Amino acid sequence: MSAVIRWGRPAVLVAALAFGAVFPLLFPNPLTTTYAIDTLIFVGWVVAWNMFSGYSGYISLGSAVFFGSGAYTVGLLALHHNLKGGVTFALLPLGGLVAAAIAVPFGLVALRVRRHTFVVVTIAVFFIFQLLAYNLAFTGGNGGVSTPFATWDPSTFNNPYYYAAFIIAVGAIALSWLVRGSRFGLQLLAIRDDEDRARGLGVRAMRVKLTAFVMSAFVIGVIGGLWILFIGQALPESAYDPNYDLTVALMGFLGGFGTLWGPVLGGLILEPVQQQITQHFTNGYAGLIAFGGLFLLVILFLPRGLLPTGKEWLTKLQARSERRRESAPGGLATSGAAAAAGSGDGAGTVAAAGSAERSGTPGAGGTR
């Protein structure tokens, strides 16, 4: 049992990475790889979004600002220098940098306010950027910007994009993991729980929030850049799409807001679902309505998301079966032995106590 716990997680990780690496070989159908690329793009995006919004509790509905700005940056550079094919991937960090540069003034303004006000400010800034994309001279107005097409073999055309999206998504997850375990990440979580208390314990709240906001923006900008290279065209309404803002937030909430893997799960589930919906409902509004309904259901019934709720059920089940075992005849000896084994490992005991306590509070700390 303990071996399963120790090796289970790394084994699943390695298997997932290996599966991701060979996916285009297993499913070479361009339609399938297109779905996969879209999904990975959203997985990376929601992980990056969660790195700021999930950890700090500041729910941003303006992350498409960074996506669109990254897309326009990369698109315009590719267009004006007539770049195509592999070399265009070198533009992606520039897309990230522009998004990060935008995040600094955006954050300095928006992060002064909290909760609902913050959400409203992010929406407002988002619409400013969409309007700018429509109206500025260099963005191409309504026509948007189109990138030169790569002259790759059609049968494997998607593969470079797939691998770029895969690497970016894995990178985003790795970054999110690093942040979560770091002192910096702990300060973000403290800000989520009680910002004023954190300030009174020496946390420089504005600096911490802004850093996370900018880091998240960089990753989303890179992803936006990849998106335009793949799609080949960005329009003001598609690069700065308010639905994307909501979709990303929904993915985060569905999987588990503020957890490491929840957003990954949310992205992996929702993006394919959304693709199916768009395919089956020719009327675009039906898809939107279905999505809105799903949002409501998640907020009402899964406020903490799939992952935390699932974990809770699992610990509850374990606790129940343990109680049953203890009450069964002869069970006492086994549990005694387990306790003896446990006491040899102080850290393990503390952790076990912790998880038991966690399971004792269903639904607590819910909807913030």
Next chain:
Amino acid sequence: MTALLRVEGVCKAFGGVQALNGCALEVEKGSIAGLIGPNGSGKTTLFNVITGYEHVDDGDVYLSDRKITNLAPDKVFALGIGRTFQLTRVFARLTVMENMIVAAHHKERAAQGTRLRNPFARAGGPATRRRAMELLEFVGIEKHAGALAETLSYGQRKLLELSYVLMAEPEIILLDEPAGGVNPTLIGMITERIRELNRQGTTFLIVEHNMEFVMGLCDRVTVLDYGNAVVAGPPEMIRTDHRVLDAYLGTAEGDDDVSAA
């Protein structure tokens, strides 16, 4: 003895309500000072002003002759003033240990010096965790180190709040109603811990309504009324001062037209 904390002529109004009105206060180094007064007399506002949560309209705050008026809360904390809140505030969805590590942050940062810092440095080194366990043992909640703070009882949260403030080894700790809503056994324990810390050199400023607690613990008590310090002196003097009775029981003016934020 020199004043470690000094408040001079501090005024603070919320709209039309004058919460602090030229308030002055001195806390001597190494003492346990008490701050009492009826509801709405400005005690918590004074705490907020000292710790940077509220900006003053007028007046100044000094920490050993260093002016700290209107500094941000994180800077005030870094200079050596820790505080607890009247309604206990802990990081509910972090573990007790993580709560402790958050408070150790600025100390860890200082220990690293000016070297280029790793932005992804793991939270809580072994020294920090050891110190945190010692402090949790000191207040008797060490067995909850791995539990989420939201699972603690009210009294345990009070103890956690006290112990994480101690992580930074502040020179002076401001306690806002440490005995409020806590059972007598725990009050006894908190009293003992404060005395112990005071022997080790920590200065305290305590707001409390429990008179027995204040009078038994404090070297000097200041009475606040209508945003002003009306009397200050040793407990036995405060007990018999008629102005204190006036403040609490009210005179002809009445005492229900001032409310604190």
